[in-house]
Amino acid sequence: MVQFEAPAGPQPGRRRPTFPATTDAERSDDRSVMARQGRWATWWRGGGPVTVAFLVPMLLAFGLFSWWPIVRTAVMAFQQTNLVEPAHWVGFANFRHVLTDPLLPTALRNTAIFAGLAFLFGYPIPLLLAIAMSDLRRMRGLFAVLAYLPVVVPPAVAVLLWQFFYDASGGGVFNTVLGWFGLGPVPWLVSSHWVLPSLVLEATWAAAGGTVIIYLAALTTVPKELYDAAQVDGAGIWRKLVHVTLPHLRTIMLVTLILQIIGTAQVFLEPYLFTDGGPDNASLTVLLLIYNYAFGSTTGGGDYGDATALSLLLAVGLAVLSWVYFRLTRSWSDS
Amino acid sequence: MSETTSFVSVSDLRRPGVRWARRIVNVVLFLILVVVALGPLLWLAKSAVTPAQDTLRKPMEIWPHGPDWSILTHAWSDLQLRRYLVNTVVIAAGSWAVQMLVATTAGYALSVLRPAYGRILYGAVLATMFVPTVVLLVPLYLTVLKLPLIHASLVNTYWGAFLPAGASAFNVALMKRFFDNLPREILEAARVDGAGPVRLFTAIVLPMSRPVLGVVSVFAVLAAWKDFIWPLIVLPDPAKQPISVRLPSLAPVTSIDTFLAALLISTALPIAFFLVFQRFFLRSEGLDGAVKG
Numbered sequence: 001m002v003q004f005e006a007p008a009g010p011q012p013g014r015r016r017p018t019f020p021a022t023t024d025a026e027r028s029d030d031r032s033v034m035a036r037q038g039r040w041a042t043w044w045r046g047g048g049p050v051t052v053a054f055l056v057p058m059l060l061a062f063g064l065f066s067w068w069p070i071v072r073t074a075v076m077a078f079q080q081t082n083l084v085e086p087a088h089w090v091g092f093a094n095f096r097h098v099l100t101d102p103l104l105p106t107a108l109r110n111t112a113i114f115a116g117l118a119f120l121f122g123y124p125i126p127l128l129l130a131i132a133m134s135d136l137r138r139m140r141g142l143f144a145v146l147a148y149l150p151v152v153v154p155p156a157v158a159v160l161l162w163q164f165f166y167d168a169s170g171g172g173v174f175n176t177v178l179g180w181f182g183l184g185p186v187p188w189l190v191s192s193h194w195v196l197p198s199l200v201l202e203a204t205w206a207a208a209g210g211t212v213i214i215y216l217a218a219l220t221t222v223p224k225e226l227y228d229a230a231q232v233d234g235a236g237i238w239r240k241l242v243h244v245t246l247p248h249l250r251t252i253m254l255v256t257l258i259l260q261i262i263g264t265a266q267v268f269l270e271p272y273l274f275t276d277g278g279p280d281n282a283s284l285t286v287l288l289l290i291y292n293y294a295f296g297s298t299t300g301g302g303d304y305g306d307a308t309a310l311s312l313l314l315a316v317g318l319a320v321l322s323w324v325y326f327r328l329t330r331s332w333s334d335s
Numbered sequence: 336m337s338e339t340t341s342f343v344s345v346s347d348l349r350r351p352g353v354r355w356a357r358r359i360v361n362v363v364l365f366l367i368l369v370v371v372a373l374g375p376l377l378w379l380a381k382s383a384v385t386p387a388q389d390t391l392r393k394p395m396e397i398w399p400h401g402p403d404w405s406i407l408t409h410a411w412s413d414l415q416l417r418r419y420l421v422n423t424v425v426i427a428a429g430s431w432a433v434q435m436l437v438a439t440t441a442g443y444a445l446s447v448l449r450p451a452y453g454r455i456l457y458g459a460v461l462a463t464m465f466v467p468t469v470v471l472l473v474p475l476y477l478t479v480l481k482l483p484l485i486h487a488s489l490v491n492t493y494w495g496a497f498l499p500a501g502a503s504a505f506n507v508a509l510m511k512r513f514f515d516n517l518p519r520e521i522l523e524a525a526r527v528d529g530a531g532p533v534r535l536f537t538a539i540v541l542p543m544s545r546p547v548l549g550v551v552s553v554f555a556v557l558a559a560w561k562d563f564i565w566p567l568i569v570l571p572d573p574a575k576q577p578i579s580v581r582l583p584s585l586a587p588v589t590s591i592d593t594f595l596a597a598l599l600i601s602t603a604l605p606i607a608f609f610l611v612f613q614r615f616f617l618r619s620e621g622l623d624g625a626v627k628g
Contacts, residue, residue: 152609
C-alpha cells in the first residue's frame with residue numbers, strides 16, 4: 001500500500017486490489033513471468049484483480065436483480081410457494097391453472113385492443129409531429145420542450161389528473177369542452193366500450209413526446225446532399241419527403257414500432273390506477289392479471305407460482321413476437 | 336444554423352405559396368402543442384388554486400370567484416407532502432448513484448480493461464434487455480424480500496426501492512459504447528505516463544465522458560421519479576413511500592382542490608428539473624444511442 005497512487009476515487013473498498021501490477025516495471029516483465037509461473041500468476045500480475053474489482057458493482061447488480069430473478073422465474077413457474085413453507089414442485093399445474101383461468105382470454109383481448117389502439121393513435125402522431133418540427137429553424141427548441149413536457153409528468157400524477165378530465169357527468173372537463181361543440185356527454189371510464197380508448201388516449205399523451213424526440217434526432221442525420229440531389233432532379237417538397245425523409249427513417253420506425261408493441265403489451269399503470277381493471281373487467285390487462293395473482297387484494301394474492309407462470313408465458317410470447325418481427329422486416333428491407 | 340437540413344429548400348421558399356403554407360403549418364403546430372401538451376398542465380395549475388366548488392361546477396372557467404392561493408399551503412401541510420417528496424428525492428438520488436456506479440465501472444472494465452471473459456459478460460448483460468422488466472416483478476420482489484445468501488429483507492427500505500435500478504443493461508451499453516469511442520491515443524499516453532487502471536478511470540475516462548454521464552444521469556433521476564409499480568410493491572409502509580405511490584391513496588380522502596394542489600406540487604419538481612437540464616434530455620447523441628441500444 002505504500003507506493004500506491006492516489007486514486008482520487010471516493011470508494012475505499014476498491015483500493016485494496018489495485019496495488020499489484022499497476023506499475024510499468026511490473027508490466028514489462030509480464031512475459032518472463034508467464035514462462036515461469038502459471039496462468040494464474042499472469043492474470044494476477046496483468047491487472048486481473050483490478051478488472052474484477054471494476055466489474056463487482058455490475059456483477060452484484062445484475063446477479064441479484066436481473067440474472068437471479070430470471071432464473072427464478074423459470075424455476076418458480078413450476079413450483080408452488082406461500083413463502084412460509086419450502087416451495088415444492090408442481091410440474092405444469094401453474095400453467096394449466098393460468099391457461100384455464102376464464103379471465104385470461106379477457107385480459108389477452110384487452111391487451112391486444114390496447115396495443116392496437118395505441119398503434120393507431122400513438123404511432124403516426126409522433127412521426128408527423130417530428131417531421132413538421134424538423135422543418136423549424138429557430139423555434140425548434142421551444143417546440144421540442146413543449147412536446148416533451150408530458151413525458152416528465154410522473155405517470156401516476158398524469159392518470160390522477162386525467163381522471164378529473166374523464167368525469168363522466170356532463171360537468172366533467174372533457175364533456176364540458178365537447179358540449180361547446182354540441183357533442184357528448186361521453187361516459188369515458190364507466191363504459192366498457194369507452195374505457196380502453198380513454199386509457200390509450202392518456203397513455204398516448206404521456207408517451208408521444210419521447211418518440212417525437214427520437215424521430216427528431218434521426219431527422220437531423222439525413223444527409224443534406226440527398227435533399228440537394230433530389231432538388232436538382234426536380235423533386236418538390238412532397239417527393240423529397242416520400243423519397244428521402246421517410247426512407248431514411250425506416251430503420252428507426254421499425255424499432256419504435258416493436259418497442260411500442262412490447263411496451264403496450266405490458267401496460268399496467270393506466271388500467272391499475274384509472275379503473276383497476278373495471279368496469280366489469282373491460283380494462284383488465286395481462287400484467288394487471290399477473291399483479292392480481294401475486295399482490296391483488298381482491299383475489300387474496302400470494303399466488304406467486306401462477307404469477308410467474310403467466311409472466312414467463314408473456315416474456316416468451318414477446319420474445320417470439322420480436323424475433324418473428326425482426327426476421328420479417330429484415331427480409332423485407334433486404335429485398 | 337439557418338441552413339439546417341430539411342425537405343424544404345431555400346429555392347422552395349422562394350415560392351410565396353410555400354412560404355405561406357409553411358407559416359400556417361408552424362402556427363397550427365404550435366397551437367396543437369400548446370393545447371394538447373401544455374393544456375392539461377395549465378388546467379392543473381389553474382385548478383390547484385381554485386376553490387373546489389368552482390372547479391366542480393365550471394371546470395373550464397378561469398377563477399370565477401378569484402384564485403385562492405392558500406390551497407397550495409393547505410395541501411403542503413395537511414397532506415405532509417414534504418415527507419413524501421423527501422422520500423422521492425432519497426430514492427431518486429440512490430437510484431442515480433447506483434446506476435452511475437454500475438454503468439461507469441462496468442463500461443470501463445468492458446471497454447478499456449477488456450478482460451478475456453468480457454464478451455461473455457457483456458452478452459449476458461445485453462441479453463437481459465430482451466426480458467421485459469415488469470415480467471420479473473414477482474421474482475424480483477421475492478429476491479428483495481429475502482436476499483440470497485445473506486437472507487436479509489430489503490422490503491420497506493429505500494435500498495430495496497433503488498438498488499434494483501442498477502441492473503440497467505441500457506446504461507451499461509450506452510456507457511461502453513461511449514468509452515469505445517474515446518481516443519485510444521490519450522488512454523495509451525496516460526498509461527505510458529504511469530497511470531494505473533484506477534487513475535485512468537478517475538482522471539482520464541470520467542472527465543472525458545461528461546456528455547454521456549449527463550444523459551445517463553438525467554434519465555436515471557427522471558425514471559426514478561416516475562417509477563410507480565416497483566416502489567408500490569417494495570414499500571408497503573406509507574411513511575416510506577414516494578409521492579407518486581402515495582397520491583392515489585390520498586385521492587379518495589382529500590377534497591378536490593387540495594388534491595389538485597398536491598398533484599401540481601408533485602409535478603412542479605420534475606418539470607423544473609427537465610427545464611433546467613433540457614439540453615441533456617433533448618440532445619441527439621444520447622437519444623440516438625437510446626434507439627440503437
